[in-house]
Amino acid sequence: MSGLGGQQRRVLQQAQLPWDRAVKDPRDARGRRHGHLGLLGLVVAAFAVGKKGLKQAGQLAGDVGARTRKRLGLPQAVAGSTLWRLLEKQSAQGLSQTGRAQVQQELEDPRTARLPFPMGVVSLDGKSLWTTHQGEVKGLESVANDEAGRELWSLGALRAVLTSVVAAPCLDMEFVSAKEGESPAFRQLFPRVVQAYGEHFGVATADAGLTAAPNAALVRQLGKHYCFGLKANQPTLHAYAVQTLAAKQCPARARTQERAHGRTVVRELWTHALKEDEVDFPGARMLLLVRQQHWDDDDTFEEEYRYFVTSLDTTLFTFKQLLRLVRVHWGIENRHHWTLDMVLGEDERQPCRPTRTALEVVAWLRVLAFNLLSFFRARLPLEGRHLVEWARACELLRDSLVHGRRQETLLTAA
Numbered sequence: 216m217s218g219l220g221g222q223q224r225r226v227l228q229q230a231q232l233p234w235d236r237a238v239k240d241p242r243d244a245r246g247r248r249h250g251h252l253g254l255l256g257l258v259v260a261a262f263a264v265g266k267k268g269l270k271q272a273g274q275l276a277g278d279v280g281a282r283t284r285k286r287l288g289l290p291q292a293v294a295g296s297t298l299w300r301l302l303e304k305q306s307a308q309g310l311s312q313t314g315r316a317q318v319q320q321e322l323e324d325p326r327t328a329r330l331p332f333p334m335g336v337v338s339l340d341g342k343s344l345w346t347t348h349q350g351e352v353k354g355l356e357s358v359a360n361d362e363a364g365r366e367l368w369s370l371g372a373l374r375a376v377l378t379s380v381v382a383a384p385c386l387d388m389e390f391v392s393a394k395e396g397e398s399p400a401f402r403q404l405f406p407r408v409v410q411a412y413g414e415h416f417g418v419a420t421a422d423a424g425l426t427a428a429p430n431a432a433l434v435r436q437l438g439k440h441y442c443f444g445l446k447a448n449q450p451t452l453h454a455y456a457v458q459t460l461a462a463k464q465c466p467a468r469a470r471t472q473e474r475a476h477g478r479t480v481v482r483e484l485w486t487h488a489l490k491e492d493e494v495d496f497p498g499a500r501m502l503l504l505v506r507q508q509h510w511d512d513d514d515t516f517e518e519e520y521r522y523f524v525t526s527l528d529t530t531l532f533t534f535k536q537l538l539r540l541v542r543v544h545w546g547i548e549n550r551h552h553w554t555l556d557m558v559l560g561e562d563e564r565q566p567c568r569p570t571r572t573a574l575e576v577v578a579w580l581r582v583l584a585f586n587l588l589s590f591f592r593a594r595l596p597l598e599g600r601h602l603v604e605w606a607r608a609c610e611l612l613r614d615s616l617v618h619g620r621r622q623e624t625l626l627t628a629a
Contacts, residue, residue, distance in 0.1 A: 237309030262584030267560030270295035334417030
């Protein structure tokens with residue numbers, strides 16, 4: 216019992232969100248039956264344990280033990296419609312500051328596991344948020360109807376994730392409306408990330424969609440390094456990388472091989488060190504080629520080549536670390552985006568929100584939930600050499616929150 220009690224205390228510490236003072240209650244002064252931050256905290260807790268709808272979130276309040284509920288300020292019982300009305304009016308102000316305080320609290324903890332890199336890594340990538348609200352939503356982009364014939368409305372969100380930390384927490388977001396692009400959003404988001412978390416990372420990684428000379432110049436001006444993907448959106452540099460690295464006849468600089476999901480995966484790295492002014496791209500020191508090969512058990516074979524430009528050189532990262540850096544960037548898809556979609560239900564467009572502000576609020580609450588769940592999962596005992604599966608982590612987190620009631624029942628019986 217003492218071990219589980221200790222785990223519950225740690226969970227309660229993580230689940231006590233450091234709400235910023237700017238998070239204001241939008242409800243009228245009369246008829247406030249439930250505490251404002253308790254309702255928001257309930258939505259975050261529900262998302263973190265895999266509840267995807269507001270009705271399910273209300274039901275979770277009835278499952279949580281009295282001591283846990285009091286500690287977290289959660290309501291005893293609440294209808295999903297109450298949560299809907301709150302989120303429809305809630306402002307996003309203060310939620311980014313709350314997320315920042317949440318992550319900073321965890322990064323200061325010496326138990327927070329980090330990957331063995333010479334410096335921390337922030338990965339930036341875009342993700343879409345959806346609503347099925349019938350009717351135009353100002354500031355959102357209309358996209359093709361879904362399988363049910365409903366018109367969908369999309370809002371982009373460029374996210375910064377600290378992928379050099381095992382939990383891969385989301386640090387910040389910049390929302391991108393229909394007439395905006397991710398590359399300009401990068402120049403809004405990245406300085407904020409450096410100001411808030413600059414001591415925790417030294418390298419920024421991004422896919423080819425964010426590869427642009429102004430973005431590279433900004434990263435270097437702020438004292439950080441970059442590793443950006445290269446595709447045809449940078450035709451001159453991409454063509455030069457293909458030509459130069461294709462001429463390499465030497466063995467790969469680094470190589471990894473592993474078994475994963477019924478397939479053998481081999482990754483190999485080739486590099487080309489750049490001389491000063493060899494290419495017209497701010498701070499570029501090296502071109503990278505990563506060849507990835509897959510062999511399935513049924514003998515199916517796949518091969519792909521990916522190119523990168525970086526301001527790093529081998530005095531900062533070894534060849535092996537450069538290969539791992541590329542793979543760590545892909546973790547923003549595998550650890551962050553996938554988890555939000557498949558575990559926390561972000562891509563299911565539920566709960567549907569009829570305004571851009573409400574969609575932003577729900578996105579921030581899901582980020583708070585992801586960070587809570589991911590830091591919790593990163594501290595659980597390993598299953599073999601791997602972290603526990605996300606679904607199992609959700610179950611254990613829910614058990615830790617609900618356990619207060621079971622503990623009280625045992626104490627009463629004794």
